[in-house]
Amino acid sequence: MLAILLKDLRIELRTKETLAALLLLGLLILVVLSFAFDPMSPLREAAAPGVLWVAVVFAGTLGMNRSLLRERDNDCLQGLLLAPVDRGAIFLAKALANFLFMAAAQVVLVPLFVFFFNLPLVTTVTRLAPVVLLGLLGFAAVGTMFAAVSLRTRAREVMLPLLMLPLAAPLIIAGIQASTALLAGAPLAAVAHWLNLLAAFDAVFLVVGWLAFEYVVEE
Amino acid sequence: MNESAHLEYLIAAYAVVWLGVLIYVTGLARRSSALEREVAELRELLAKRPR
């Protein structure tokens, strides 16, 4: 399982495709959303966490499609399926790889977000870190599984957000609500219930992915 | 509370429900009867052309 993860990291370091896609898309969405708010209005401050999460969610969705494409040329997916490893492990490796790519993208995107909304850099990053990371894990889990599902349909790009985002509603709501509270200075304990929800979401979809991947890839 | 204005909403709500169910049922009925006819035709064709 680790071998698959390391392989994905090696390919990514060499081609940097997914990382570049995630970064640029995130930046693009941040900018476009900033147009939605008149720079002077107080509304801008209140909407900040929402903007960040929308950028994370949509950049992640579009980036997720790329992750399984790597297995398509030369039919490498069959190479993996032939390995003496059960199919759930392949899912976990791909999900972790996606999680790491998205986390890496956030290392650049969150400071940019802070820059656009002139928030205090250090406090924002330290406060948001737990929520964003928990959120990204769940997002990678549900995203990887449904990327594999949508690969097998005719309208791949459209299918992934349609399948994934409604299911990820609790993750998005919890992420935004927790981030808003944290940015407003609430202690971590005050958002514990949101974090528990995120953790539960991660656990549920990592397990569902592990079990269902066998059926997703079979002919 | 202006009583009369709300009656249309009440009627509208129940009308929507009945309309929805009705549209679905007619669609389903039409599809089923078309399928039944097709089954009959195909059976006939099969019978006429014994293997």
Added chain:
Amino acid sequence: MPTTARAPAALELQQVSKRYGRVVALDDVSCAVAAGEAVLLLGANGAGKTTLLRCAATLLRPSRGTVRIGGLDAATHGAAARRRLAVLGHESFLYPDLSAVENLTFYARLYRLRDGAARVATLIDRLGLQGWAHRPVRALSRGLQQRCALARVLLHEPALLLLDEPFTGLDVTAREQLCTVLGEVHRRGAAIVMSTHELAIGLTLCRRAIMLVGGRLGWDGSVAPGDAAALEDRLRGGRAQAVA
């Protein structure tokens, strides 16, 4: 074909059927390939050859019946069964952005081979890939990619080799080399199930042939190198009668 008492059959299919909705790809096929035996898989296009190979490789779950690899039931011991087999098809299963060595090292780790690096090195030399070992697979010619794929197949010394039209798209020299390597592996005891249209080459390796007709087992018998012509017309005729 009773399983020899000494070693379990390299591959055993018991009443295997595979349906895609209404289309029946395989219909109640039962056959066994003993350890170290080389079998030619024949049949017109769409007769079920690829489906049979994919079921044998545990890539496809049969709708009915069981597939056993080295005595292990593929449905319950999938992972362990896969350790014993390898597949060489049209596609190389190699990552274009990684070099030949990186690809092979990845597969060595995937198959958890302790002496992975050593095996990769010996295979690179044996297949004459030294010159191209560190260039991304994307840059290699079709013939070279096929040789890398062959290296990948031999990495974990499988007891069963499943080959789906391995010779298509190869030039003459590449074909000869593939044939000699397969001969070596076969002599060292690996069972081979090969589906190919190049009967001449196939017959140099295999002493037995199985023919699929419309997803059913049409014929299963021993063959000699000279039978290419006879097999050719049987394929066209599709009738099941004894060869010489």
Added chain:
Amino acid sequence: MRSPDLTDRILPPAVIAIMLAALYLVFVRVPTDAFQGPVQRIFYVHMAMWLSTFTAFAIVGVASLLYLVKRTPHWDHLGRAAAELGLLFCTLGLATGSIWAKPIWNTWWTWDPRLTLTLILWMIYAAYLLLRSLANEPQQGATLAAILGVSGVVDLYLINRAVYWWRSIHPAVIVDRQGGTGLADPLMRATLIVTMLAFFLVFLWLLRLRLRAARLQDAVDDLRAELA
């Protein structure tokens, strides 16, 4: 399944009888709500839609799981039929909910937890049906849809929690999950139960019709394959 002809014979008249009783109760017998006036009667049909929607989605979840395990076409048909009907009742539930919200809160849409939950479920099951139609092969579509079906049900509780915490304000008159039906008058409660039962039977009846249509479709495909 139960003997088909018996159910087919008793179900339609039973549905019509209970439906008439429900309509009679709702429009004639039940006392008008003191605060909201006659428009409060939308509540009964709205709740009936809610029950059928949730039963449908529960059936989709179970049918999807069984299809993944057993692979028999029956569970696939059931999953699809339940999803289609679930979507229908969900749409009607949302419509009645917003028609009712307009006179009471003067807005077509309120982010009331239950309505939001219904909206999210609506999107999941719309994706379920779209997935089936866009899959490369029908049989593959069934498996992929089954996976979404299971994920949807598993996700239900998480969505529920998220939505309720997000919109914790809760208008008293609408049924809150913990307490009773929030209806003082016993006749109101009786009307609610009868209406819910009536529409639930409509749901079951439609489900049977839809399953019959699915079996007919299979028969047609079989015959066509035989002829080919």
